[in-house]
Structures are given as structure tokens and as C-alpha cells.
Amino acid sequence: MSMCEHMRDRRVVVAGAGYAGLTASILLDGRVGLTLIDRKGYHEMLTRAHLVAGGIEGVEEDVVPLNQIIKGRHSSVITANVKSINLNERRVSVSVAGRDDECKDVYYDYLILALGSEVNDHGARGVREHAIPFRSMKDALNINQRLKRVGDGARVTIVGAGATGISLAGALAEGFGRRRRIRITVIDALDDILHGWDGYMVGRVRELLEGDGVEILTGRKVVEVGDGYIVLEDGRLSSDMVIWAAGVRGSSVELVPEVKRVNGGRIAVDAFARVEGYDDAFAVGDISALRVGDGGYAPQLAQSAVRQGYMVARNLLKSMDGMAMSPIAYRKQGEIISIGSRCVGSVYGMRMDGELCRYVEEFIAYNYRRMLQGDGSALLAYEDDPVSAALTFSRALSYVSARYMLSVLSRLYGLYATSMEGSIGSSSKRGGGSSSSMCGFMHSCLEMINRHGR
Numbered sequence: 355m356s357m358c359e360h361m362r363d364r365r366v367v368v369a370g371a372g373y374a375g376l377t378a379s380i381l382l383d384g385r386v387g388l389t390l391i392d393r394k395g396y397h398e399m400l401t402r403a404h405l406v407a408g409g410i411e412g413v414e415e416d417v418v419p420l421n422q423i424i425k426g427r428h429s430s431v432i433t434a435n436v437k438s439i440n441l442n443e444r445r446v447s448v449s450v451a452g453r454d455d456e457c458k459d460v461y462y463d464y465l466i467l468a469l470g471s472e473v474n475d476h477g478a479r480g481v482r483e484h485a486i487p488f489r490s491m492k493d494a495l496n497i498n499q500r501l502k503r504v505g506d507g508a509r510v511t512i513v514g515a516g517a518t519g520i521s522l523a524g525a526l527a528e529g530f531g532r533r534r535r536i537r538i539t540v541i542d543a544l545d546d547i548l549h550g551w552d553g554y555m556v557g558r559v560r561e562l563l564e565g566d567g568v569e570i571l572t573g574r575k576v577v578e579v580g581d582g583y584i585v586l587e588d589g590r591l592s593s594d595m596v597i598w599a600a601g602v603r604g605s606s607v608e609l610v611p612e613v614k615r616v617n618g619g620r621i622a623v624d625a626f627a628r629v630e631g632y633d634d635a636f637a638v639g640d641i642s643a644l645r646v647g648d649g650g651y652a653p654q655l656a657q658s659a660v661r662q663g664y665m666v667a668r669n670l671l672k673s674m675d676g677m678a679m680s681p682i683a684y685r686k687q688g689e690i691i692s693i694g695s696r697c698v699g700s701v702y703g704m705r706m707d708g709e710l711c712r713y714v715e716e717f718i719a720y721n722y723r724r725m726l727q728g729d730g731s732a733l734l735a736y737e738d739d740p741v742s743a744a745l746t747f748s749r750a751l752s753y754v755s756a757r758y759m760l761s762v763l764s765r766l767y768g769l770y771a772t773s774m775e776g777s778i779g780s781s782s783k784r785g786g787g788s789s790s791s792m793c794g795f796m797h798s799c800l801e802m803i804n805r806h807g808r
């Protein structure tokens with residue numbers, strides 16, 4: 355006899371409130387009976403984690419409690435650990451964080467499985483014991499705190515030169531490199547950084563990082579991490595701090611019966627993201643191995659996770675209305691990476707650098723935050739039709755233009771203030787009123803944009 359308390363409720367259960375699960379939940383909230391389960395009770399914008407690690411952005415901007423987002427009358431949020439899922443009995447067994455002996459069963463009519471991924475040590479020894487993971491905002495804060503304590507000249511090694519490791523290297527170089535003269539090395543087993551990315555971006559990012567004094571070692575496989583050292587296949591390095599950002603594997607949550615897993619523990623799904631063999635269970639985001647046009651799998655990235663979550667929720671609503679579901683298409687819209695407060699990107703084939711790139715990146719985060727705040731129109735960005743694309747494009751254009759204008763105005767005002775100071779000297783008291791009100795206005799505009807935009 356199960357010791358679990360039974361909580362039978364015919365509804366949609368979403369397991370995991372990351373990019374995929376939360377986007378699905380936002381679309382379903384208020385429309386179906388929804389139960390969202392996550393062990394953390396809050397959502398974190400992991401795409402900003404490197405900025406938090408580098409001390410460039412505050413964590414409070416990037417973490418939102420789930421009960422501020424999911425508010426429907428027939429919705430509930432459960433903060434608990436998913437222990438196992440019985441696909442035949444449509445049952446999710448959870449335990450409240452820190453109380454493993456107390457478990458509950460939550461029953462579903464439809465399941466959206468969105469538990470993300472976990473650290474992949476690629477067979478290297480000592481990773482769990484000696485390397486610092488970079489998988490969450492907590493990890494980002496931990497890295498930030500530790501870097502504040504290490505001595506000048508300390509050697510920090512980041513293992514993994516994918517987007518996560520590279521953006522972290524950029525943020526740490528900006529936040530700590532010069533100030534504390536920390537020496538940063540990025541190592542990867544593959545032949546180049548940002549494997550599979552546009553050649554222009556790879557070259558430009560290398561240039562920026564090397565300009566910041568970051569050492570990049572590619573084609574070097576790490577086989578062991580120890581206390582103060584790293585063993586490579588062809589040598590050994592000393593390192594005061596090792597951060598592991600070398601790829602992920604699908605969440606290893608227990609499924610009964612176990613289903614087919616491919617490509618690093620990811621769950622095999624059909625074109626609608628249904629777990630193979632089950633019409634009522636979907637897997638989305640990092641945990642899912644969704645096939646895409648080129649025969650590969652959808653990338654384990656936020657943009658792909660958000661889109662899958664959105665499409666699956668929309669399909670569910672359609673099928674509940676007796677309509678046919680649409681296959682989940684994934685079209686890469688581009689890549690943007692920030693190197694500290696600088697940025698390199700390629701969106702719809704358009705290469706960008708500098709301010710333009712930064713403002714486009716800010717717009718993506720701004721639009722996502724608006725979705726979290728309940729602005730339904732922000733969801734248009736994840737639709738596939740031309741009208742939604744045109745509307746999103748025009749919003750992006752206004753955002754970027756406003757941002758540009760403010761930046762030009764603030765520079766002009768800076769020049770004006772400096773020249774006034776120089777030429778008027780003590781008589782500046784006369785113009786002081788208008789000058790300080792102008793300054794106040796500029797500051798509030800910039801603050802407003804920053805608050806909403808980042």
C-alpha cells in the first residue's frame with residue numbers, strides 16, 4: 355500500500371517551472387485546471403546568470419516567485435521535488451523539499467514534463483567534489499561570492515566553451531579580471547569555442563575575450579578535477595577555482611516504465627513533443643529530444659525551450675477544443691551572446707555588434723519579463739505566423755529606437771554639462787535649476803528603460 359497521500363485531481367500537471375514549463379503554464383493558466391510543480395517555487399532567468407556571477411546585474415531582477423505569475427482560480431503551484439512519474443497510472447510522486455519521507459501523489463489527465471537538465475561530467479573524475487557547477491542563480495551567486503574572496507592573480511578555469519562557459523568568461527573578465535587581476539582560462543575538448551555557431555561570431559567573441567586577457571584552450575579534454583588542479587589528456591594545470599560549464603544531460607527523473615532516451619539522456623518524443631507511446635504526456639525543453647528539420651535535435655537553449663512550451667500548451671488547448679494539433683516547428687532565429695556588457699549577435703542572418711546588439715538582447719529579456727508580468731501580447735514573439743512576427747518586430751524596433759535615442763541624448767547632455775561647467779564656472783548657479791531638472795529627467799528615463807529593459 356502506498357504511503358503517499360492521494361491528491362486526485364483531473365487536470366494538466368506541468369512538472370518544472372523553467373523556460374519551457376513556465377511558458378506552457380502561463381498560456382494554460384486560467385484556461386484549464388493547472389498544477390505547476392517545481393522544487394524551487396520561483397522562476398529564474400538563467401540567460402542572465404553570467405551577469406549575476408560577474409556582479410554586472412543584481413539577482414533580484416532575474417528571479418520571480420511562481421505565485422506572482424500563476425494566479426488562475428483553478429491553478430495551483432506546488433513547491434516540491436518530483437521523485438518519480440508513473441506514465442501508465444498518470445501519477446506524479448512528489449516530496450516536499452527537505453522532507454523526503456513525506457510524499458504526495460498528484461494525478462493528471464495531461465502531463466507536461468519540463469524538468470530540464472543536469473550536469474554532465476563527460477566521465478571526468480572529481481567534478482562533483484572539486485568543481486563549482488554553473489547551473490542556477492544560486493551557483494552564479496556562489497561564484498560571485500567566492501571570487502570576491504580569492505586573492506589577486508588567482509587562476510580561475512572554466513571548463514566548457516559553449517555559450518554558457520563563454521558568456522561566463524566574458525562577465526567574469528569584466529567584473530573581476532581587471533579589478534582583481536584574476537587570470538581566466540576556458541578549456542574545451544572541441545576544436546573551437548561556440549561549436550556550430552556562425553564563424554563571424556566565433557571570431558569576434560575570441561577577439562573580445564583575448565583582448566580581455568582570457569586564455570582559450572581548445573582541443574583539450576579534461577579527465578580529472580582535483581583540489582587546486584586539473585588533469586587534461588595531455589597534461590596538468592594548476593587552478594585555484596574550477597567552474598564546470600561543460601554541457602548537460604536530460605534530467606534523470608525516474609519514469610515508470612522507463613522510456614526511450616537519446617542524445618544524452620533526453621526523452622524521445624514525436625513531432626508534437628509527446629513522449630513516445632503516450633498521448634497524454636509531453637516532454638519539452640532540455641529534457642526532450644525533439645527532432646528538428648536538419649535531422650538533429652532542438653538545441654538545449656532557452657529560445658528553443660520557450661517555444662516548445664508555448665507550442666505544446668497551444669496544442670493542448672486546441673485538442674481540448676476538438677481541433678487537430680500542429681507539429682512543433684523549431685526555426686533558429688539567431689544567436690546573441692554577451693561578453694560582459696558587450697554583445698555579439700546574428701539575428702535572421704543579420705550580424706550585429708555593440709549597442710544595437712545589446713539593445714536587441716535587452717528587448718528579448720524585456721519581452722520575456724513582460725510575459726512573466728502577465729502581458730499576453732508578449733507571447734506573440736513565440737508564435738510562428740507572419741502577423742505576430744511583424745508585431746513583435748515593430749515592438750522591437752520601437753524599443754531599440756527609444757534606447758538609442760536616450761543613449762544619444764544622455765551623451766549630448768553629458769557633453770553639454772561638461773562644457774557648461776567649464777565655461778560658466780561659478781555662474782552655473784544661474785542655469786542650475788534647468789540643468790538639474792534636465793539631468794533628473796534623463797536619469798528617470800534611463801532608469802525606467804533599464805528597469806523594464808534588462
Ligand SMILES: Cc1cc2nc3c(=O)[nH]c(=O)nc-3n(C[C@H](O)[C@H](O)[C@H](O)COP(=O)(O)OP(=O)(O)OC[C@H]3O[C@@H](n4cnc5c(N)ncnc54)[C@H](O)[C@@H]3O)c2cc1C
Nearest residue numbers: 370372373374393435436469470489639640654655656659
Ligand atoms: C547558467 C546557464 C546559463 C545559460 N545561458 C543561456 C543563454 O544565454 N541563452 C540560452 O538560450 N540558453 C542558456 N542556457 C540554457 C537554458 O537556460 C536552458 O536551455 C533552458 O533553461 C531549458 O529550459 P527548461 O525549461 O527545459 O529547463 P530549466 O529552465 O532548467 O527548468 C527546469 C525546472 O525544473 C525544475 N526541476 C528540475 N528537477 C526537478 C525535480 N526533480 N523536481 C521539481 N522540480 C525540478 C528546476 O527547478 C527548474 O525550474 C543557460 C543555462 C545555464 C544553466
